[in-house]
Amino acid sequence: MKGSVCMKKKCLACISTLKYKQVSNVEVVCSSTLKYKQASNVEVVCSSTLKYNQVSNVEVVCSSTLKYNQASNVEVVCSSTLKYKQVSNVEVVCSSTLKYKQASNVEVVCSSTLKYKQASNVEVVCSSTRKYKRASNVEVVCSSALKYNQASNVEVVCSSTLKYKQVSNVEVVCSSTLKYKQASNVEVVCSSTLKYKQASNVEVVCSSTLKYKQASNVEVVCSSTRKYKQASNVEVVCSSALKYNQASNVEVVCSSTLKYKQVSNVEVVCSSTLKYNQVSNVEVVCSSTLKYKQVSNVEVVCSSTLKYNQVSNVEVVCSSTLKYKQVSNVEVVCSSTLKYKQASNVEVVCSSTLKYNQVSNVEVVCSSTLKYKRVSNVEVVCSSTLKYKQASNVEVVCSSTLKYKQASNVEVVCSSTLKYKQASNVEVVCSSTLKYKQASNVEVVCSSTLKYKQVSNVEVVCSSTLKYKQASNVEVVCSSTLKYKQASNVEVVCSSTRKYKQASNVEVVCSSALKYNQASNVEVVCSSTLKYKQVSNVEVVCSSTLKYNQVSNVEVVCSSTLKYKQASNVEVVCSSTLKYKQASNVEVVCSSTLKYNQVSNVEVVCSSYS
Structure with a gap:
């Protein structure tokens, strides 16, 4: 193979062919080693072993290694192993490594592994790494892994990292991972990190991770940003968010922001959020903001938020903001939120905001x-x-x-x-x-x-x-x-x-x-009826009406009827009516009747009226 072909393809393939003719139960064992060197330092090494048993286990094993060095330091290494068994488990394993260096320090590394089993779990694994450096310190690194299983879970994994440095120290790093499973849960994972440094030491870092599964929508997202300035206006900004939903919805969220200015207008801003839900949803959230200006208008701003869930999901959330200006309008702002979860699912949420202006x-x-x-x-x-x-x-x-x-x-x-x-x-x-x-x-x-x-x-x-x-x-x-x-x-x-x-x-x-x-007209009206029957036929009926007018005519009316029957035929009936007027005419009316029959026929009747 020539060097120009390798430069174009950036990969070398090794192909082996096995021809087999059956007799009855012939067993063939063949091992060979091939070393090949071309013009200067091209070297090919290939060793193979073939074992054949007709009855059950036809097996082919082939391993090869290829090393290729071009003019200066271009190197290609490829090694592969093939195992073949006829009955159930056909397996192919191939691993290759490609290292490529161009003019100064451009380097490409790719390694792949292929595993193939026919019956149930066909699997392909390929991992590659590519490093690329251009003029001074531009570097690209890409690594990928491919796993393929035929029966249910086709999976592809690819991770890449990109590092880029420009004039002085501008750096970009991006790494991504892709996982793909065919049958149920398609998953994509991508994580990237961005680092940027300017003239002095301004740095921005952003990392994100995305996981996506189709069937049960498991998702993880994490993004962070950090800004830092040191000399005069020290500033740190970091925000990250991680969301993960599996069977038991594990979630972690952390975001923080710090801004600090010292000399004249001292300002500190810090906000952080941590949410973690595992089996027992531990959660901590804290955000704070401090602004302080000294000379004329002294201002202090502090805002904090705390969420805390421990083993038994106890959660506390408190956020406060304080603004203070000295000369005229002193203002205090405090907002707090309290979430409290105890043993199983007891939750308390309280949020408060306090604004205070002095004048x-x-x-x-x-x-x-x-x-x-x-x-x-x-x-x-x-x-x-x-x-x-x-x-x-x-x-x-x-x-x-x-x-x-x-x-x-x-x-x-x-x-x-x-x-x-x-x-x-x-x-x-x-x-x-x-x-x-x-x-x-x-x-x-x-x-x-x-x-x-x-x-x-x-x-x-x-x-x-x-x-x-x-x-x-x-x-x-x-x-x-x-x-x-x-x-x-x-x-x-x-x-x-x-x-x-x-x-x-x-x-x-x-x-x-x-x-x-x-x-003038205070009036109360109340009417009630009571019916009471005890074991057999004891009955009490009482109805009352109360009318009350404050100025002149206070009136009370109550009528009740009592019927009482004892063991056999003892009966008491009492009905009364009460009319009461405050000023002059108080009137009471009560009538009662008693009937009593003893064992034979003794009867007593008594009625009264007043």
């Missing part, structure tokens, strides 16, 4: 979210926002949602919003819904809305419905509406109905309505 408007903003999940599905969610300004408009906003699910279907939902402004319009709004279901059909539903304004129109509205069913048919229903206005028309309306049935037929029904107006 006029002190402002505090805090928003928090609480998520709590216990063993199975107990969940508590609470989010609140607090805004506070000192001079005029102090405002508090809190909204919370509580979801609680216990073993089977116990659920509690509560959402509330609180708005508070100090000077004029203080407002509180809270709406909550409570749903509670126990083992069979115990249900509690409560929804309430609270609106509160301080100066003139203070209003409270609460509407709740309670349904409670116990073991068999115990039911409690209560719905209430509360409206409250302070200045003139304060009104409260509440209506509730309660039905209670115990073991067999004990029933309690109570409905009440409350209307309250502050200025």
